[in-house]
Amino acid sequence: MDAWWQCEVPYPFVPQEILNATDSVRASLPNRYCDPKVAADLFEEVIDEFLLCDDLGLNVLAVEHHAGINSLLGANPVLVGILARQTRQVRILSLGTLISLRKDPVRVAEEYATADVISRGRLEIGFVKSGGSEMASNNANPVNNIERYWEAIDLIKKALSHHDGPFSWEGKHFTHRHVNIWPRPWQQPHPRMWSATGDPETAAEVGRRGLVHVLVLRGPDGTKRAYAAHRKARAEAGLPKVTTDNFAYAAFVYVGDTDEEGLRVGSKLLWFLHTSLKSAPQYSKFLPGNAPPEAAPQVYRTAPRPGAGTGAMTAQQNAARLTSISAEQAMAQGILFAGNPDSVYKQVMEFYDKVGGFGHLSLVGRSGFMTHAESEKSIRLFSKEVLPRLREIKPVTAE
Amino acid sequence: MSTGHIVGGIDLEVLRRGAGRPVLVLHGMQPVDPRAPFLEMLGRHAEIIAPSHPGFGRSARPKDFETVYDLVHFYLEFLDSLPHEKLTLMGFSFGGWLAAELAVKCRHRLDGLVLVDAFGIKVSDRETPDILDVFNTSPQEVERRSWHDPETWTPDLDSLSDEELVIRARSWEALCLYGWNPYMYNPQLKRWLRRITVPTLVVWGASDRIVKPAYGREYSALISGSRFELIERAGHHPEIEQAAAFVDTVVKFLTR
Numbered sequence: 001m002d003a004w005w006q007c008e009v010p011y012p013f014v015p016q017e018i019l020n021a022t023d024s025v026r027a028s029l030p031n032r033y034c035d036p037k038v039a040a041d042l043f044e045e046v047i048d049e050f051l052l053c054d055d056l057g058l059n060v061l062a063v064e065h066h067a068g069i070n071s072l073l074g075a076n077p078v079l080v081g082i083l084a085r086q087t088r089q090v091r092i093l094s095l096g097t098l099i100s101l102r103k104d105p106v107r108v109a110e111e112y113a114t115a116d117v118i119s120r121g122r123l124e125i126g127f128v129k130s131g132g133s134e135m136a137s138n139n140a141n142p143v144n145n146i147e148r149y150w151e152a153i154d155l156i157k158k159a160l161s162h163h164d165g166p167f168s169w170e171g172k173h174f175t176h177r178h179v180n181i182w183p184r185p186w187q188q189p190h191p192r193m194w195s196a197t198g199d200p201e202t203a204a205e206v207g208r209r210g211l212v213h214v215l216v217l218r219g220p221d222g223t224k225r226a227y228a229a230h231r232k233a234r235a236e237a238g239l240p241k242v243t244t245d246n247f248a249y250a251a252f253v254y255v256g257d258t259d260e261e262g263l264r265v266g267s268k269l270l271w272f273l274h275t276s277l278k279s280a281p282q283y284s285k286f287l288p289g290n291a292p293p294e295a296a297p298q299v300y301r302t303a304p305r306p307g308a309g310t311g312a313m314t315a316q317q318n319a320a321r322l323t324s325i326s327a328e329q330a331m332a333q334g335i336l337f338a339g340n341p342d343s344v345y346k347q348v349m350e351f352y353d354k355v356g357g358f359g360h361l362s363l364v365g366r367s368g369f370m371t372h373a374e375s376e377k378s379i380r381l382f383s384k385e386v387l388p389r390l391r392e393i394k395p396v397t398a399e
Numbered sequence: 400m401s402t403g404h405i406v407g408g409i410d411l412e413v414l415r416r417g418a419g420r421p422v423l424v425l426h427g428m429q430p431v432d433p434r435a436p437f438l439e440m441l442g443r444h445a446e447i448i449a450p451s452h453p454g455f456g457r458s459a460r461p462k463d464f465e466t467v468y469d470l471v472h473f474y475l476e477f478l479d480s481l482p483h484e485k486l487t488l489m490g491f492s493f494g495g496w497l498a499a500e501l502a503v504k505c506r507h508r509l510d511g512l513v514l515v516d517a518f519g520i521k522v523s524d525r526e527t528p529d530i531l532d533v534f535n536t537s538p539q540e541v542e543r544r545s546w547h548d549p550e551t552w553t554p555d556l557d558s559l560s561d562e563e564l565v566i567r568a569r570s571w572e573a574l575c576l577y578g579w580n581p582y583m584y585n586p587q588l589k590r591w592l593r594r595i596t597v598p599t600l601v602v603w604g605a606s607d608r609i610v611k612p613a614y615g616r617e618y619s620a621l622i623s624g625s626r627f628e629l630i631e632r633a634g635h636h637p638e639i640e641q642a643a644a645f646v647d648t649v650v651k652f653l654t655r
Contacts, residue, residue, distance in 0.1 A: 023537060136535040141579040143572055144465070172463070282537055288568075288575035296568035297561040 001352075001359055001390040004093055005053045005379060006061035006250070007046050007366040008071035010276060013038055019069070024280035026068030027133035039072055045372040047082060052376055054087035056383035061093040061362055064128070066101075067137040070276035074137075077111040084119035092119055095126030095194060095214065095362075099152035100145045101138035106169075106176050108152070109159035113185040121186035126194035126214070127153055129202065131290065133283035143289035146202065148173045153193075153209075155179075160190035194248070198226050204233035207242075214248035214362065217273075217322070219333040220354040223249060227355060243395035248360035249351065252336040252367070255381040259339040265378070266338030267327040271368025277319050284319070341385030348390065359395050404450070407476045409464075412457040414449040417442020420653055421483045424449040425474070427492025427516075427636070428533070429570050430456035437642040444650045445487070450477065452494070454573030456566055465576045467585065471500045478508050487511035487653060492609070492635060493518050493578060499588060499618075502595045512599040512625075513649060514618065516607050516635050518583040520592070522617045530583045531609045534575060544608035546634040592621040599625035600652040604633035604640065626652070 014025075014033045022029055050060045060083055064076035073079060080094045094115070097108050116123040129149055135142040151171050158167065159179050166180040185191060194212040197203055206213045207230030215223040227247050234242065254266030284290065285299050322335075330336035334354070337347040348361060363382065366375040404413045414431055416438045422445040424431060430451040431438070441447060452470060454460030464473075474497060478486070488509050490498025495517020502512045522529050533541050542553040556564065599622045603615035612629060619627040628648050630637035637645045 027535075139580060141575065142534075143576040143579070280537055282535055286538055286571070288534065288572040291568075293565050293568035293572060296564040300556045300559075300564050300568065302557055 001361060001393040002059060002091075003382070003387055003390060004059040004061040004091075004248075004360060004362045005050065005365050006063060006095070006362055007049060007375070008063050008065060008272075008364070009042055009046050009073050010272065010367050011039065011042065011069045011072055012271060012275070012368050014069055019275060019278070022278075024133060024283060025276060025278045026070060027066075027136045027283055028280065029068065031067075034072070042072065045375075046366070047079075047086070049366065049372070049375050049379060050083055051086055052379050053383070054090045056379065057090060058379065058383045058387060059091045059093065060087060061095055061126075063095055064098050066098070066134045068133065068276065070272065077108075077115070080111070080115045080123070081118065084115040084123065087119070087122070089122075091122050091124055093124040093126055093194065095196060096128055098130040098134065098138075099127055099156065100130055100148040101134060101140045102152070104176070105152040105155040105174055106159050106179050106181065109156045110181045112156070112191065113160055113181055113183055116185040116187055116191050117183045119186075121191075123185075123187070123191045124194060124212075125156075125191045126196065127211075128196045132287065133279050135287065136283055141289075142287050144173070145289060150205065153195075157190060157193070160185050161188075196250075198222055200225065200229040203227075203229035206230055207233040208237050208239065210234075210239070210242065210246070212246055212248055212360065214250060214360070216250040216362075217252070217335050217364075218249075219335060220351060223334075224355045227358075241397050243359065243397050244357040245359035245395040247355075247358035248362060249355070249358050250362035250364055251334065251351075252330065252338070253344065253361075253363035253365055253378070253382065254336075254338045255341055255344050255378045255386060256338075257340060257381070259343050262339035262343065263327060263331075265370065265374050266336060268370045268374075269336065269364065269367045270325065270327060270330060272364070273322040273325055273330075275368070277323055279319070341381055344382070345386050345389050348386075352393070357396060361390065406480050407473055409453050409461060409473065410459045411453070411477075412451040414438075414447070414451075416447040416449075417445055419443075419445040421446045421448065421481070421486040422513075422653070423478070423481075423486050423488050425488070425490040425494030425497050426451065426455070427490075427494050428574050429567065435639060435642070437638040437646055440642060440646040441649060444646075445653060448481070448486075451570075452497075452573065452577075454576065455570040460573060467496065467500065467577055470497055470577060471504065474501055475505060478505060484508075485510040487513065489513040489515065489649070490517055491515045491638065493574060493583065495519060496583065496585070496588075499592065499595070500585065502597060502599075503588070503591045506595065506597050509597045511652065512595060512597050512622075513602060513652065514599070514615075515602045515638065515645075516604055516610060516615065517601070517618060518578075518610060519585060520589045520618060520621070521581075521584045521586060522614050528582070529610060529614050532582060533609070534579070541609075544634070545636065547604065547606035547632050547640055549634075552634075552636075552640060589621060592618075593623065595622045595625075598652075598655065600649070601625055601627045602637060602645065602648055603627070603629055604635055604637040605629045605631050606633060607635045609635040 065071035166178045195206045203226040252269040256262035334351045404411045451458040495514045496519030546552040601619035633641040
């Protein structure tokens with residue numbers, strides 16, 4: 001198993017009374033509450049943490065989110081470029097430029113090819129569907145978001161792997177008549193690609209395309225279902241079976257010297273769920289395209305009637321459930337792995353067994369008010385005490 | 400309410416009421432509610448034909464049919480399918496945009512145009528939105544700005560049936576697909592409004608804060624010979640909030 005350190009660079013320093021008074025901590029909270037000097041300090045700490053990971057052999061992962069306290073990484077390619085140059089040995093996963101929000105996938109391919117070359121072939125490219133408040137922040141039509149997602153992936157893949165002079169793309173959402181990027185990527189035909197998704201339809205397509213499939217904070221049941229949809233779609237398409245290396249899981253992780261310390265400091269990560277998910281109804285339950293119209297009886301009413309709608313949990317309902325979760329519940333649900341190194345290893349492996357195995361663990365390792373020193377301690381303990389044991393777990397063909 | 404009206408291969412829900420001069424009604428952000436009293440009142444003077452746009456209500460929307468360009472050409476086909484030599488075209492809100500586009504293109508089939516709190520053009524400067532962004536504004540604020548008397552008229556979603564909620568969500572999704580960007584207007588339309596030569600009535604709710612009366616006056620000024628009428632104590636939906644005054648104004652225009 002491989003492991004990846006991620007920090008979304010949250011900005012928790014907005015006064016609580018402001019957060020209480022606003023209907024959304026994303027998209028519409030004025031940026032006057034973001035002090036650039038504080039933001040600079042945060043970036044410096046977080047980039048230093050990524051460099052510590054590089055020293056210790058723990059891969060790094062850069063996300064992208066827009067216009068909210070949950071993350072200052074609206075410009076993911078900037079961080080990826082820094083990591084490409086400043087790290088020296090680990091692999092770098094961009095998870096990722098939010099491609100359905102960007103007008104020009106060819107430009108995204110240029111950025112990725114450049115970062116791959118600068119890092120001499122250490123880049124991995126992840127795709128995330130985006131949604132919610134980011135549709136407003138980026139003027140992106142939420143209704144056909146998923147179509148843009150797949151078309152952008154197709155175009156990026158072709159731009160990275162086509163080396164015979166300009167080609168033309170006249171798709172439904174993107175047109176670019178003269179695509180010929182320089183440099184081409186270091187890795188051939190292109191860096192490995194990932195996709196983050198939980199819903200069964202997208203999971204099936206991720207399977208057919210053979211992308212590394214990452215589930216974020218989904219817990220064992222949702223994760224197992226998504227992996228199963230991935231495998232089933234491959235089988236139905238007559239494609240070869242994949243190994244556990246095709247599957248990844250992202251959870252909050254904190255390693256302390258003791259279980260008490262691990263849990264106490266690790267609990268700080270839940271700020272992400274408790275505080276940074278608050279989103280106004282127009283960016284969530286009433287966002288067109290967010291859930292199929294058939295789900296409206298469940299979603300639109302203030303209190304859903306029993307038995308109404310389709311029965312599946314919507315993204316909002318999942319978010320609402322997470323907003324009030326306790327550390328103990330988060331641990332029980334496989335969202336938080338925290339404790340001393342032995343405990344964390346044990347928790348990861350219990351989860352591994354529940355979902356039928358995965359080849360990549362992503363550590364959402366710093367969030368909320370966790371300090372730089374606390375983060376570095378967890379990075380060191382994880383890298384030295386947990387990672388070597390996880391590395392022993394070799395990919396197996398998933399059934 | 401009836402379905403089964405097939406136009407251009409699309410199974411269309413069409414509401415029909417009344418008798419008299421034919422009026423093709425193009426609905427706004429949601430389909431016309433068959434229980435709306437203005438239908439009965441207007442139906443005493445006019446034959447009302449009120450389709451739900453493809454993707455709204457129970458009307459089908461073919462795959463990749465997702466632009467106002469598609470809607471306008473679809474309604475040109477719909478007009479071709481109607482037996483009437485000439486009709487009055489009436490459009491509410493988003494449907495007012497469609498009505499203006501159609502009036503630019505097929506004035507020969509029309510004997511009148513009624514625009515009611517209509518979208519479709521850009522009037523103010525680039526940093527002043529003319530039309531409230533209903534997708535990025537809180538639902539309460541959208542309702543507050545939609546009605547003269549929001550307390551009376553804000554719909555209670557909890558009281559709607561499952562089917563009504565599904566239709567509402569379906570229409571909301573279609574509206575977003577068609578109108579997201581540029582938001583609820585065609586940058587080119589303003590230039591061509593001069594081609595509208597049929598008698599035109601522009602009706603506006605005096606309290607509309609989705610799109611204000613000043614926008615309506617500007618719209619009217621761009622259509623030569625058009626008349627502008629304010630409906631007092633009404634917001635974005637004068638046909639709902641002041642049905643009698645609204646119908647009175649429209650009937651005066653129809654029987655001019």
